[in-house]
Amino acid sequence: MRxxxxxxxxxxxxxxxxxxxxxxxxxxxxxxxxASQPVLGVAAIVGLAGDVEGRxxxxxxxxxxxxxxxxxxxxxxxDLDDLGKATITELANMITAQAVTKLHDLGFKFDLTPxxxxxxxxxxxxxxxxxxxxVPVNLEQxxxxxxxAVRERA
Amino acid sequence: MEDMIILRLDNYFIGVxxxxxxxxxxxxxxxxxxxxxxxxxxxxxxxxGIVENEKKLYIILDVEKILGDAxxxxxxxxxxxxxxxxATETEDEAESVxxxxxxxxxIGLDFLQDTLKTFSRFIVSSVNRDWIRxxxxxxxxxxxxxxxxxxxxxxxxxxxxxxDFYSPCTGRLWNKDYTDAVSSLLPEGRKxxxxxxxxxxxxxYETYSLAAVLRAKNPEAVIKIWAxxxxxxSISTAPNLVxxxxxxxDYLDTYMQDTKNGKQLNEGIRKQIxxxxxxxxxxxxxxxxxxxxxxxxxxxxxxxDQNRLMNEFSEKLKPGGFLFLGAHERINDPExxxxxxxxxxxYRKKNG
Amino acid sequence: MKTKMDFPNINERKAExxxxxxNAYRVLVVDDSMFVTxxxxxxxxxxxxxxxxxAKDGQEGLEKYKELYPNVDxxxxxxxxxxxxxxxxxEKIIEFDKDARVIMISALGKQDLVKKSLLLGAKNYIxxxxxxxxxxxxxxxxxx
Numbered sequence: 303m304r305x306x307x308x309x310x311x312x313x314x315x316x317x318x319x320x321x322x323x324x325x326x327x328x329x330x331x332x333x334x335x336x337a338s339q340p341v342l343g344v345a346a347i348v349g350l351a352g353d354v355e356g357r358x359x360x361x362x363x364x365x366x367x368x369x370x371x372x373x374x375x376x377x378x379x380x381d382l383d384d385l386g387k388a389t390i391t392e393l394a395n396m397i398t399a400q401a402v403t404k405l406h407d408l409g410f411k412f413d414l415t416p417x418x419x420x421x422x423x424x425x426x427x428x429x430x431x432x433x434x435x436x437v438p439v440n441l442e443q444x445x446x447x448x449x450x451a452v453r454e455r456a
Numbered sequence: 457m458e459d460m461i462i463l464r465l466d467n468y469f470i471g472v473x474x475x476x477x478x479x480x481x482x483x484x485x486x487x488x489x490x491x492x493x494x495x496x497x498x499x500x501x502x503x504x505g506i507v508e509n510e511k512k513l514y515i516i517l518d519v520e521k522i523l524g525d526a527x528x529x530x531x532x533x534x535x536x537x538x539x540x541x542x543a544t545e546t547e548d549e550a551e552s553v554x555x556x557x558x559x560x561x562x563i564g565l566d567f568l569q570d571t572l573k574t575f576s577r578f579i580v581s582s583v584n585r586d587w588i589r590x591x592x593x594x595x596x597x598x599x600x601x602x603x604x605x606x607x608x609x610x611x612x613x614x615x616x617x618x619x620d621f622y623s624p625c626t627g628r629l630w631n632k633d634y635t636d637a638v639s640s641l642l643p644e645g646r647k648x649x650x651x652x653x654x655x656x657x658x659x660x661y662e663t664y665s666l667a668a669v670l671r672a673k674n675p676e677a678v679i680k681i682w683a684x685x686x687x688x689x690s691i692s693t694a695p696n697l698v699x700x701x702x703x704x705x706d707y708l709d710t711y712m713q714d715t716k717n718g719k720q721l722n723e724g725i726r727k728q729i730x731x732x733x734x735x736x737x738x739x740x741x742x743x744x745x746x747x748x749x750x751x752x753x754x755x756x757x758x759x760x761d762q763n764r765l766m767n768e769f770s771e772k773l774k775p776g777g778f779l780f781l782g783a784h785e786r787i788n789d790p791e792x793x794x795x796x797x798x799x800x801x802x803y804r805k806k807n808g
Numbered sequence: 809m810k811t812k813m814d815f816p817n818i819n820e821r822k823a824e825x826x827x828x829x830x831n832a833y834r835v836l837v838v839d840d841s842m843f844v845t846x847x848x849x850x851x852x853x854x855x856x857x858x859x860x861x862x863a864k865d866g867q868e869g870l871e872k873y874k875e876l877y878p879n880v881d882x883x884x885x886x887x888x889x890x891x892x893x894x895x896x897x898x899e900k901i902i903e904f905d906k907d908a909r910v911i912m913i914s915a916l917g918k919q920d921l922v923k924k925s926l927l928l929g930a931k932n933y934i935x936x937x938x939x940x941x942x943x944x945x946x947x948x949x950x951x952x
Contacts, residue, residue: 395888
């Protein structure tokens with residue numbers, strides 16, 4: 303992944319999560335992953351287009367998703383219902399959008415596609431031939447893995 | 457209730473019931489040493505290392521080898537590098553194109569291989585064996601003349617051993633002599649696209665040097681260089697690398713511009729380069745290129761990976777394209793023609 | 809001390825969503841996210857605004873506006889929505905009612921789309937994440 307793209311995603315994740323959850327968050331070591339990747343239980347995906355193509359995947363366990371959605375709504379959700387899903391989707395959207403805005407300021411023209419959310423057990427995302435940058439983020443509610451795979455358009 | 461140890465190997469949890477657990481000793485992994493030549497007679501493949509703790513010597517067994525699958529390092533040593541299988545361990549190296557690196561039957565060298573791998577992640581294979589052999593002979597004579605005394609005992613020892621392996625101008629901008637040697641082998645006067653791939657570029661010193669040389673020789677070409685490294689810290693500094701005046705060889709002055717933190721290569725040069733955080737063992741998204749600059753890269757990869765990477769190089773290089781390996785890395789394959797200039801060796805992919 | 813009546817509240821603050829004449833400002837919330845719609849509605853109703861309608865895309869937003877007209881004082885419009893996006897919807901609402909007050913809600917800041925919206929007649933914009941103070945401030949500014 304192009305070096306200049308890394309910080310915007312890391313910073314956007316930090317800024318947005320800190321603001322919406324009003325709490326301190328820590329980050330794990332960044333690393334690169336290849337081949338198909340198991341999903342922790344809930345995956346929100348935002349597509350990237352423009353000068354590049356790719357996607358950002360927000361990966362977390364179901365309990366973590368419920369806890370985050372509860373915190374963001376200021377009320378305890380007992381399950382990941384429509385409101386909970388809309389909340390996680392919106393979170394993914396905000397983080398990606400802020401990253402895209404920062405990239406815009408750096409001269410890289412990215413666009414977002416509307417986000418989608420997937421839930422289930424034993425899910426796997428297979429993008430063969432794509433290397434992804436993993437930004438692990440640790441919150442009180444659990445861990446989120448932000449998985450960014452983006453390439454220059456050929 | 458039995459005494460049981462629970463082990464985690466990759467995705468497996470294995471419970472091992474033992475007769476008794478005497479005690480559990482905590483040690484720092486940095487104190488673990490590779491098996492000593494002393495154990496030469498014992499089946500060393502099951503010994504992971506040894507450690508001294510409170511005047512006792514503990515032997516650490518390699519649980520993965522004992523309990524794990526066949527897909528382990530023992531097989532690794534029999535892997536052919538560059539596609540030519542190894543018939544027997546005593547096969548004459550001169551005949552084979554590339555050969556796998558099984559045990560040499562020379563115990564000192566065998567242990568050296570293990571220690572270099574442990575301490576420096578350097579993998580001895582046909583790509584660098586010639587240099588290693590010579591170096592070991594020299595090292596041995598400097599260290600008391602015996603295999604035992606010559607063994608590397610620490611990462612610092614290994615570093616000292618490998619000190620002269622690295623290519624000239626590692627970690628800095630290329631000096632005039634080196635640049636001239638490289639330059640004499642590179643294409644010149646090109647007008648269309650001229651592309652290069654620079655895996656393992658580190659902080660980018662060699663990338664910038666290559667970019668300047670290519671521009672000097674091909675003023676009208678459209679140059680594009682993909683430079684990558686899997687060390688995040690190094691590659692992150694590459695796009696904005698700055699230099700002090702005394703780090704810049706004279707001939708590069710014309711390509712520099714001032715910034716508040718020092719000098720850096722000018723916009724024209726910098727926009728030719730795309731620095732990426734990328735693991736060269738993951739899928740390769742790069743198009744076909746005219747030049748590959750991979751100095752001292754494959755010697756730090758497991759043999760299976762060395763093989764894979766060399767195949768990638770072969771696939772990604774256009775016919776007639778140039779491959780620059782490390783100063784002491786050698787390949788010997790009918791697909792590649794060896795070139796030489798002022799002591800520098802490079803390879804050219806044969807046409808057709 | 810017990811009492812049977814409410815104590816007079818000396819520090820009573822006027823709810824910002826209520827006009828001088830005592831009527832609440834009427835707001836139409838257009839957003840495809842259930843979460844954002846809920847957030848905006850909660851912020852506004854807590855200050856006395858009256859959320860008179862919600863819509864999930866630009867098309868529905870336009871239709872609801874026409875239906876409710878002239879009883880809408882302000883529209884909050886998300887930019888990215890399926891079927892008809894916020895900018896197109898804004899354009900059509902202004903075409904229908906040149907005095908319409910629309911404030912854009914966006915996850916993207918300083919984007920061409922936000923600029924375009926302002927040129928087309930949007931009164932203001934707010935970048936997500938939504939912050940109560942910021943929302944109320946911008947909404948009130950747009951109503952002046």
